[in-house]
Amino acid sequence: MTKTYDLTVIGGGPGGYTAALQAAERGRKVALIEEDFLGGTCLNRGCIPSKTLLKHAEVIESIEKAKSWGIETGDLVLSFDKMRKRKDDVIEKLRGGIAFLLKQGKIDVYNGRGTAVTKHRIEIEKQDGAESIETKELIIATGSSPAIPPIPGLKDIQFDTSDTIFDIPDIPASVVIIGGGVIGLELACIFQSLQSKVTIIEAAPSIIPQEDEEASKLLERELKKKGIHIAKKTTVTEVTESEGVKAVHASDDKGETHIFTAERLLVCVGRRPSVSAVSQLDLQLDGPFIKVNDKMQTSVEGVYAVGDVAGGYQLAHAAMAEAAVAVSHICGGTEKMSADIMPRCIYTLPEVASVGLTEKEAKAKGLNVRAERFDLAASGKALAAGEQTGFIKLVYDTAYGEVIGATMVGPHVTEMISEASSFMYLEGTAEEMAKMIHPHPTISEGFYEAALDIVSKLRK
């Protein structure tokens, strides 16, 4: 007999499992279909493995730095096997956590490939045969996969993406990374700390171009200082391989050609949405993405899309927020998705975190804003930690001191960005930030310092 559900979610990543859990919590009978591992890209091939390895990179950097502080450890011995094992343990543990929560929510998890035949009938291809279920409503959370650019020669050689790079057997002597976006930069930091020779090729004139210009410049400078080679305004024309050595042929903006060789080639040029599960539903698309409104509804009633497949910010927490909106709407709520206060974190060394608008974006929108910057070089805690590279920058409107955006570069800023988000979300202004007591000594005091300067400028 065909099983019938109130809600079926295709995709078990952050968007999918959040939707399933929240709907179940509200008394809906829910099915979750996942063809691979629970946790999606984030847990298995993205956020979590990269952060585990970046912790290793941070420790390695600390040990290097400690030498000049009088703490010497002798020669560094790296065991990539152990590192990978730790990464796998972390992933395993988190997968178990999600499975436990889903079980607790009495959610039926189907391990197979789900395809929507109609908006009410889903076919599931499992290892042990096919099954079909009926559903009242449907949430598509099928995510995305690394985009493969049409570079001549690429399909003829072995190369890595974020899908495969976390499971390579050895530390490569050298890596060429095509793409200077968030993923490419984080992986560059990992391999650089593992003593690989790292080259980044980026077609744009700057790295992380969507972020604050000063943050982009500072990060570039710091990465270069570590020994990462960054080739900007450089376009890849062809890739070749001979005797296990990859050669990337590229030309820069002056028309000069360069050849970068490396043991491994890593392609990080963005992600493409995975829409094949719903190809039979004839949903309206927005570019490659499924088109949704601010309630995450697709063009077909009763079908919602959340996460990478629906475009917008391709971030796990964005997917989770979208899932919450979709479930709220299914349950009769009126919530709407707003990405105005979406924190963005880059876990490079140093980290970059931001929320809201950059000064440039705000001015382009016609807002009357100014920016105030506090340099960590003036922070006692940052100096004590030997991590004085970075800044906290607040973009504020000149009428009320409203926090319009924040960008931070430095240690732990991915943890601290939520202070800026909180002020924005709860609508505090620079005035309250300058009055709120911040602990001393901390790096987060930088908020207070910047806010004090804002308040004194607003008074004038």
Add this chain to the structure above:
Amino acid sequence: MPKEIFMPKLSSTMEVGTLLQWFKEEGDSVEIGEPLFEIMTDKINIEVEAYDDGIFLKKYYEADDQIPVNAVIGYIGEANEQVPSEPPAQSDEDSPGSSESSSSGADSSSPAEAPKTPNEKVRATPAARKTAKDHHVAIHEVSGTGPKGRVQKRDVEAAVHSSEKEQRVSPLAEKVAAREGINLANVAGSGAHGKIMKSDVTAAAVQTAESSPVKTQKLAGMRKVIADRMSQSAFTAPHVTLTSEIDMTKAKEIRKQLLPAIEKETGYRLSFTEIMIHAVSNVLTRHPHINMTFEQNELHFHDDVHIGLAVAVKDGLMVPVISHANQKGLKQLTKEAKEIGRNARDQKLLPDQLKGSTFTISNLGMYAIDTFTPIINQPEVAILGVGRIQEKPVVVDGEIQVRPMMGVSLSFDHRVVDGAPAAAFLTDLKKVLEQPFELLM
């Protein structure tokens, strides 16, 4: 010793005055005769002058506050002299202006439930008073739970707490509201637990802008007085309105004949208003049951006729009085009516010119109005509404003739006036106007 500044009592019916503005700020020096503040009383704005020289030490009230007569509203004295931080409780005996109140007896006792005013003695514990002062809570607005309704400290604290709890608003929303002039009391919050967020305020601001030209104006000053008095009259006196039509042929002739002479002597043109005042005054002397006032459950019969004349002024209405109208001829009435009308419009009336009327005439004859139902100007018991004069076919001696006809409406207070005497009055008035030579008798 600092000298008190009192809310003056300017008429027998005046119980409270509305402070319109201060002309001086605390710390300013003041000379005798300098305007100190402006108040709105029964239908009039008055600038009150300082009675003492010195430094304006203290003001207890702000614009739009309603203050009982004879209450201390501030102090004048020498610099740095100590004055009470709260207005002293009112004593009835030794305040200036009380002579008037004692003569009329209007103040004696109003059994109606009087809301506590700032100056009334409130039973409260010292701790409650201190707490109220610390939190800027008006203690007379706190309801006491102690013995005999005494206000306890906990009552004040509860009042403070409830006023703080009323509204949750984000700091940013508060700032935007302050700058945009949005009253947060009218804004619904969309945040957690109804917290007002910036978007709510901006939406309210847009709404306000979209729904323009709707402006919000607090009822104050003269408008408030009119509102209070109109509803007081309409809701206490059962109004009955009688209407009639008066043939104004002869009255028109009289006007035509007298106009040049009166204009030559006074510079004013005789109008039907004065003819009405003259006729009404004459007829009223024969109808003492109409020419009376009704106050404090007592009927007051007046030998003389004092006519109140409703005058439209900017943003309101005033009723200046022509006293002893029954003793005055058309020339004198024309002069007086024109002058008080102009003074009313210029807000230059003296308080005496606004009180003591025994009957009111409201003339809308300059508009396309035939008859209407005027509201009695209390404590009077009747009012005459005058409509336009219109040429109409009427039957005279069995023939249809065209005559200038004027509609009149008499509203009377049926508590103290019955239909028959009111009808008799209106009939007499009609006779007099149709045979105006009777006026010469």
